[in-house]
Amino acid sequence: MTLVLGLVLIPFLAGLVLLCLRADLPRRVVVVGVTVAVCAGSIALACVAAPVNLEGLPVSRHGIHLGMIVIEALMGLYVVYVGVRSRHYLIVALMVAQGAVMGWFEWLARGDVTADAGQALFVDKFSVVMALINGIVGGGICVFALGYMREYHTKAHREVPDRRPFFFALLLVFMGAMFGLVFANDLPWLFFFWEITTLCSFLLIGYTQTEEAKKNSLRALVMNLSGGLTFALAIVFFYHDAHSVELQKLIHSDHALALLPAALLCFAGITKAAQCPFSSWLLGAMVAPTPVSALLHSSTMVKAGVYLVLRLAPAITGTKVGLMVALVGGVTFLIGSLEAITTSEAKRVLAYSTVANLGLVVMCGGIGTSQAVWAGVLLIIFHAVAKCLLFLCVGVVEHKLHSRNIEDMSGLILYMPKVAVMMLIGMAGMSLAPFGMLISKWAALKAVVDAEPMMCVFIAFGSAATLFFWVKWMGKLVEVVRPQTPVVHEISVDESVALYGLSVATFLACLLFPVLSRQFIEPYVAGVYGQSGSLGPGNTIIMMIMMVLVMLFPFSFLSRGRGVKLVDPYLGGANVEGSPAFTGSGDAVENMTMRNYYMGGVLNELWLSRAAVAGGVALLAAMIAFGSFIL
C-alpha cells in the first residue's frame, strides 16, 4: 500500500517542490532523486508477490474524494478561463458539459455508501508493467530533460522564456498522474488522474508560447476534453445501471450493463491514444521541446489511452463495439504507416509511427481475445522503450545539426557515432525481425487471424509500409557521402545517462522478452481469461537463435577492412579525388546528391489524413450506436 501511494504521491510532491526551485543544482538533485525513487519503487512493486495488499488508506476515502472534487473543479475553472481567453468556446462548452455530468454523478451518488465501498486502488501484473514503463522510461526522460533543457535555453532556443521550474514540475506531476491512472480502480479516481494528464499535456505542448504552440495545445485540449466528456458519461451511466464505480466490476459485468460505458470509455481511450479522427493533436504536439514529445509518445498520455482500451478488452470482445474499436485501430495503423512514408521530418515520422503502432494495440484491444491482449501488452512494452530512445536521439541530433530533417542526417554514423548507433538500436527494435516490435506484430497477426481474418489485411499492408520508412531512414544514417568532421561533444552527462540506459533497456527488453512474457503478461492474461496467449512452443527458441545471429553482426566489424581494397564509388564519370564529386562531360565538376523517395506522387499526406478523419468519425459513431443498442 505504502509503495503504491508513494509512487503516486512522491512525483506530485516533488513537482510542487520544483515549482519553488530556481537554481539548477537543487533541481537536478530533486529530479534525479525522484527518478531513482520511482524506478526503485516500480521495480520493488514488480518483485512483490501478488496479490498486493491494498487495505487501509491512511486518510478517509470520503476526504480524498472531496479533495479530488475540489482540485477537479479548480482545473475545470482554469480550462474555462483558457477557453474564454483564447476565444475557443468549444473548450468552454466541453468543460461545462463535463462539469455538469460530473455534478449529476455526485448528485446521484449523494449519501450512497456503496459507491465508496469497493477497492479504490488495484494492482495486477498489467498495472505493474505500466508502472515499470512509467517509472523507468518516464524517469529516463526526466533525467534527459535536465541536460536537454539547459542546452535548449542557453544555446538552441534563447528566444523562448526560461520557465524550467514550471516545466519540470509539470513533468513530474504528469508522471505521478500516470501512476495514479494505472493503479486506480475507482472510476472517479481514474477520471481525476485522466484529467490531470490532459491538463499537463496542454500546458507542456504550449510551453514555448509561440503562436503555433498555442494553437496546437488548444487542439490537444479540445480533443482530450471530448474524451473526458465521454469518460464522465460512462461513469454516470455505469453508476446509474450497476450502482458501482469500480473498473474491475465494469470489466466483468455482462454486456447489458457494461457495453455502453465500455464503448464510451473506449472513445476516451481512443482520443487519448490519438487514434484516427484525433491523431492530429499528437502530431501538433511536436512543437514542444523533445522530452515532452518523448513523454507523450512513449510512457504516459497515449499509453494511458491504450491501457484503458486493453483493460476493457474483456468487456467488448466479440461484440460489434469491439469490432468497431478494432477497425479504428486497423485504419489508424494502415494510414499512419502510409503517412510516415511521405514526410522527411524526423519527429513527424516518429509521431506517425506512434499513431500507427498504437493503432495496432487498439486493434488488439478491440479483438479482445486472450492472444490479442497478450500481443497488445507486448506491443506497449516494446514501443515505449524503443520510441522513447528514438525521440531523445532525434532531440540530441536536432540540437547539433539544427535540423530535424532526415535528409540532413546522412552519414550521421560518421560524425555522431554514439547517437547514430543508439538510433539504429531503436529502429532495429522497431522494425527488424527477431526484435521487439516485430515479435509483437507477429503475435498480433496470429491473434487477429483467429478472430477476424479480414483484419489481417490492415496488418499486411500497414507493416509493408512501416518497413519502408524505417529502412530508408536507417540507410540514411549509415551512408557515407560528405566528408564530415565529428561533433566533438556529442551529449551531456544527463543526456548520456538517459540514452545509454534506454539503449540497454531496449536491448534487454528484446533479449528477455520470454521472461517478461512469462512473469507479467501471461499471468495477467491468464487471470482475466483463464488462458493465455504465447508464441508457439519451438518458436521462442528459433527466435533466440535468430536474435543471437543478428546480434553477432556488430562483431563482424572487428575484422574491418581486412583483405579489402578501397576504391571510389562508381559515379558515371571520373571521380574527383577524395570527394563525392565527379568530372562529367566538358570537364565540368559535378556534385552528386542522394535523396530518399517520399512517394509524393503516389501518396498524399493531406488526402490520407482526411480519409483517416472521415473513416474514424464514421467508425466511432457506429461504435457508440452499437454500444447504446448493446450489440
Place this chain on the structure above:
Amino acid sequence: MNPWIRLILYLVFAPLAGCLLAGWDRRVSARMQSRRGPPILQPFYDVRKLWQKQNLAVCPSQNYYVLFFLVLVIFTGALFFFGSDLLLVIFALTTASIFFVMGAYKASSPFSFIGAERELIQMMAYEPMVLLTAVGMYMVTKTFYVDGIANQKGLLVLTLPGVFLGFVYMLEIKFRKSPFDLSSSHHAHQELVKGITTEFSGRTLAMIEVAHWYESVFLLGWVYLFFASSPILGVVMSLLVYGFVVLVDNVFARLKWQSALRSAWVVTAVLGVGNILVLSLWR
C-alpha cells in the same frame, strides 16, 4: 521425412539446384532470343571466378551486410524446410533483405543507393501478398507450420486460387524479373548500371549469387506447398511456375516503380484479399 534430414538436404543441395535453375533460366532466355546461350553450369563458373577476384569495396563494412544477408537467407530456407512457422519464415526473409539493402546504402554510390531504394519499394510491393498467402494457408489448414500445411489433405490451390495467382505475381517481383527488375537487372548497360549490386565485387558478389540460389529453391518450395498433397504435381508445378516467370521476364519491358507498386497492391487487394474474404464468409 525427418525434419533434420530435410534440413541437411536443403543446406547441401539447394545451392546446386538453384545454380541449375539459374543456368537453365539463362539458357532458355537465350533460346527465346534466338541465341545459343551459355552452358547450364555457367552460373557456377561465374561464382567460382568471382571468388578468386580481388575484393574491392567503397566502404570497408559494406561486405559484412552482404555476409549476413547470405547467412539469413540460408537461415530462412532452413526454417522453411525444417517445417517451422510460416510467419517466422517471412520475417526472417524480410530481415535478410533488409541487410542486403543496408549494404547497398552503406556502399553510398548513387546507383547502389537508387537500387536500394527501389529494392525497398519492391519489398513493400510484395510483402502484403506474402503475408496474406500465409494467412490464407492458415485459414484452410488451421496451422502456420510448414509441416502441417504440407501434410494437408487436398490441394490447397483449389481453395486458394486467388492467393496462388497473387503469389505468382509476387514471385515475379521477388526474383527481380522484368517487368519488375527495378532495383537491379542482369543487364548492366542502362541507367541503373547494376542498381543495388553496383558496388559489390569479387567474393561479395559471389555471396549475393549464392544467396539467390538458396532463395529460389526456398520460394519454389513455397509454390510446392500449394500442391503438397500430390508431390509429383507439386514439383512439376513449381518448375512450370519458374518457367512462366522466365517467360514473362523475356516478354515484358520494365515498369516504372509507381506502376509496379500500384499493380502489386491492386493484385493483392483483388486476388489475395478477395480470396480471404470468400474463405472467411464461408467458415
